Each structure stands twice: as C-alpha cells, then as structure tokens.
Amino acid sequence: MAKKIKDGIYWVGAIDWDRVLFDELVTLPEGTSYNAYVVLGSEKTALIDTVEPHKKGELFRNLEELEIKKIDYIVSNHAEQDHSGTIPDVLEKFPEAKVVTNKKCRDMLIDLLDLPEDAFQLIEEGEELPLGDKTLKFFLAPWVHWPETMFTWVKEDRVLFTCDFLGSHIATSELFDTTDENRAKVYLETKRYYAEIMMPFRNFIKKHLKLIDELKPEIIAPSHGVVIKDVEFMTGAYKRWVSDEVKPMVIIPFVSMHESTRHMVDFLTSELSENGIIVRPYNLIKSDIGNVAMDLVDAAAVVIASPTVLAGAHPSIIYFSYLMNGLRPKTKFISVIGSYGWNGKVMVKHVQETLKNVKAEWIEPVLIKGLPKESDYQKLREFAKELSDKIKEISN
Numbered sequence: 001m002a003k004k005i006k007d008g009i010y011w012v013g014a015i016d017w018d019r020v021l022f023d024e025l026v027t028l029p030e031g032t033s034y035n036a037y038v039v040l041g042s043e044k045t046a047l048i049d050t051v052e053p054h055k056k057g058e059l060f061r062n063l064e065e066l067e068i069k070k071i072d073y074i075v076s077n078h079a080e081q082d083h084s085g086t087i088p089d090v091l092e093k094f095p096e097a098k099v100v101t102n103k104k105c106r107d108m109l110i111d112l113l114d115l116p117e118d119a120f121q122l123i124e125e126g127e128e129l130p131l132g133d134k135t136l137k138f139f140l141a142p143w144v145h146w147p148e149t150m151f152t153w154v155k156e157d158r159v160l161f162t163c164d165f166l167g168s169h170i171a172t173s174e175l176f177d178t179t180d181e182n183r184a185k186v187y188l189e190t191k192r193y194y195a196e197i198m199m200p201f202r203n204f205i206k207k208h209l210k211l212i213d214e215l216k217p218e219i220i221a222p223s224h225g226v227v228i229k230d231v232e233f234m235t236g237a238y239k240r241w242v243s244d245e246v247k248p249m250v251i252i253p254f255v256s257m258h259e260s261t262r263h264m265v266d267f268l269t270s271e272l273s274e275n276g277i278i279v280r281p282y283n284l285i286k287s288d289i290g291n292v293a294m295d296l297v298d299a300a301a302v303v304i305a306s307p308t309v310l311a312g313a314h315p316s317i318i319y320f321s322y323l324m325n326g327l328r329p330k331t332k333f334i335s336v337i338g339s340y341g342w343n344g345k346v347m348v349k350h351v352q353e354t355l356k357n358v359k360a361e362w363i364e365p366v367l368i369k370g371l372p373k374e375s376d377y378q379k380l381r382e383f384a385k386e387l388s389d390k391i392k393e394i395s396n
C-alpha cells in the first residue's frame with residue numbers, strides 16, 4: 001500500500017516482514033523494509049530508489065495504486081542492489097525514464113546491473129533538477145556507506161532522502177517514527193544499523209550531520225525502516241555515536257571450551273563492576289554479534305577472552321576480531337586474557353594480528369595455564385584495577 005508523506009510525496013516501497021539475515025551477515029531481529037518513494041511534481045515524476053528484486057511486485061502495485069502512468073526520473077542514491085536491483089524492471093516498464101545519479105554511482109550500476117550507459121542522466125554535487133512545482137537537489141555523500149552514495153533533497157517540502165544513512169532494519173506497518181510502538185524500536189534498531197553498517201565511516205558521517213543541521217529537514221526519509229519526523233532526536237543520537245566520547249563500559253567477548261577462561265571472565269566481570277565500570281560479557285557461541293557491535297559503538301574498552309586452540313585463538317574469537325577490525329570502533333583500550341595448555345602467547349599474537357586496524361592502547365594481557373589459581377586471580381584483580389583507573393581517567 002502506497003503511503004503519503006506529504007502532498008505529492010509517497011512511500012512506495014516494500015516490507016520484508018520475515019527476513020532474518022542481511023548481506024548473509026547481519027541478523028534482522030525486526031525484519032526490514034526497502035523504502036522507495038515517488039515525488040510528483042506538476043510537470044515531472046521522480047522515483048527515488050527502488051526495492052530488492054524479489055519485492056518488485058509490491059513496488060509496481062504501489063505505483064499502480066497511485067495511477068503513475070509515467071516516470072521521468074529514477075533517482076539512484078546508492079548502487080547496492082537492495083535499492084537499485086529493481087531499476088532494470090522499472091526501466092522496462094517506463095522506458096522513457098532516465099536514471100539520475102552521480103558518475104561514480106552510474107559506473108557502479110553499469111557493473112552491478114549491466115545497464116546501458118545511455119540509460120543515465122548525470123548530476124553533480126549541488127545540482128538541481130526541476131519537476132515543476134517541486135525541485136530535487138543532490139548532495140554527494142561519499143563513504144556514508146559506499147563511495148558513490150548521495151542524498152536527494154526536495155527543496156520546497158524540506159524532505160531529505162538519505163538512503164542507508166539514518167536508516168534502520170525494521171518491518172512495520174507504521175510509516176513514521178512518531179508512534180509509541182515505533183519509538184522504542186527505532187532508537188535501538190537505528191543504533192544496530194549504525195553499529196553494523198555505518199561505524200567504519202564515522203568521520204565521513206560527522207560532515208554529513210553538519211549538512212543536515214544546515215538544511216534543517218522537516219522529514220528524513222531513509223531507505224530502510226521508518227520515516228523520521230523527530231529529526232533532532234535521531235541526528236542527536238548519531239552525533240553521540242560518531243563523537244570521540246565513550247561510556248565507562250568494558251565489553252568482554254569470550255569463548256571457553258572447558259570453563260577455565262570462563263572463570264577468568266566471571267572474576268574480571270565482578271572486579272570491574274565493583275570498580276564502578278559497566279561490564280558486558282558476551283559468550284560468542286550464544287550471542288548475536290549485532291548486540292556486541294551495538295556496545296562497540298561507545299564502550300571504552302574491549303577485553304577479548306579466548307583459550308588457545310590449534311596454536312591460535314578460538315575460531316569464533318577470530319571471527320569477532322575480524323569484524324571488530326573492520327568496524328573500527330572508537331574503543332580506547334584493548335586487551336586479551338585467556339587460558340592455555342602449553343603456549344598461550346600464540347593466541348595473543350593471533351588476536352593482535354587480526355585487530356591491526358584498531359587504534360587503541362593495548363593493556364598487558366593476562367594468560368593462565370589451565371584453571372585460574374589464587375595467584376592468577378590476583379593478576380586479574382590488578383588487571384581490572386589498571387583498566388578501571390584508565391577508564392575513569394578519560395571519563396572525568
């Protein structure tokens with residue numbers, strides 16, 4: 001069902017209620033949506049992005065419901081197929097339409113969708129495209145996810161289409177973020193989206209949050225999840241996430257085969273809490289990596305806890321470390337603890353090599369042979385004290 005955002009601006013996307021995994025990587029506890037929009041000017045009609053190809057039927061039904069007979073422009077804000085994948089079908093149905101995007105996005109769409117070069121109309125940063133009584137304006141937003149991403153602004157209505165930026169994976173029949181049912185979910189799922197997708201680009205995002213402050217949109221319409229009316233609340237949350245500030249919190253992602261490392265984790269957890277630090281131990285065998293990523297957004301420290309396995313760290317620890325290395329959180333301190341049978345140093349080296357892009361201060365690891373004994377607990381107590389003091393120092 002098409003949904004009205006403002007006069008002449010409609011949501012025409014699709015809701016994927018039971019999708020559980022995105023990019024074969026990211027879990028979707030709330031499903032997701034692919035938000036396409038139409039902007040009906042007095043002279044021209046623009047479609048803003050499309051939907052995942054398996055949902056194209058819903059997009060076409062929504063266009064029919066609005067009795068759209070002609071599409072002049074298909075604006076592509078981002079080349080990824082969950083937004084662009086139905087462009088070839090739209091072009092087939094509306095052959096007179098031009099795909100409007102920047103040069104980089106055009107080149108990517110040609111590669112990803114095998115579109116012909118003459119299907120495109122290129123725009124530059126700040127260029128305007130008149131639709132009659134409405135005008136589109138384009139802002140390039142390179143690396144606000146991919147290198148070709150851009151935003152589309154409807155000047156007269158103060159609506160900003162930001163594609164993945166400020167989006168959230170939520171399937172809901174409610175269009176806006178303003179219902180009580182949506183509010184709680186929106187904050188959480190927008191943070192999850194930031195953690196899993198946007199965190200590596202936090203320095204680029206800072207610049208584009210400033211652009212949003214300048215534009216002062218009434219409505220932000222991203223390409224996943226709900227349409228945002230409470231712009232200040234959501235950009236305020238994003239500003240905190242991309243800032244250099246951290247919470248006095250330690251995440252302990254851990255694996256333990258025979259409980260030795262787990263005893264270390266339990267002891268460290270209680271020591272750190274006694275020192276007034278928030279602690280989140282995550283058993284990686286049972287945890288949703290998205291929840292861990294959400295805490296990576298603002299935790300001051302990460303202590304990775306692993307037994308030595310096959311002359312390295314446990315594979316689940318390496319999976320996590322690899323993701324953390326790619327997500328590049330603002331974590332200030334990092335360390336490793338764990339139990340070994342005959343050589344624990346190889347485990348530490350394995351983790352450190354995997355985390356080479358994380359720019360945090362390394363705290364001396366604590367390695368224990370077999371089960372922790374009283375002298376080992378003393379080492380962990382000292383480790384907890386050192387870490388807590390460092391965190392408190394930067395929190396004041």
Ligand SMILES: Cc1cc2nc3c(=O)[nH]c(=O)nc-3n(C[C@H](O)[C@H](O)[C@H](O)COP(=O)(O)O)c2cc1C
Pocket residue numbers: 255256257258259260261262306307308309310311312339340341342343344369370371
């Ligand atoms: C499959 C397997 C492989 C292991 N490989 C190593 C190894 O390469 N080097 C080592 O020092 N210990 C190795 N160990 C011994 C464990 O590191 C040791 O038992 C440790 O205390 C286990 O910690 P946990 O109780 O937290 O699982 C291995 C143990 C298992 C079960």
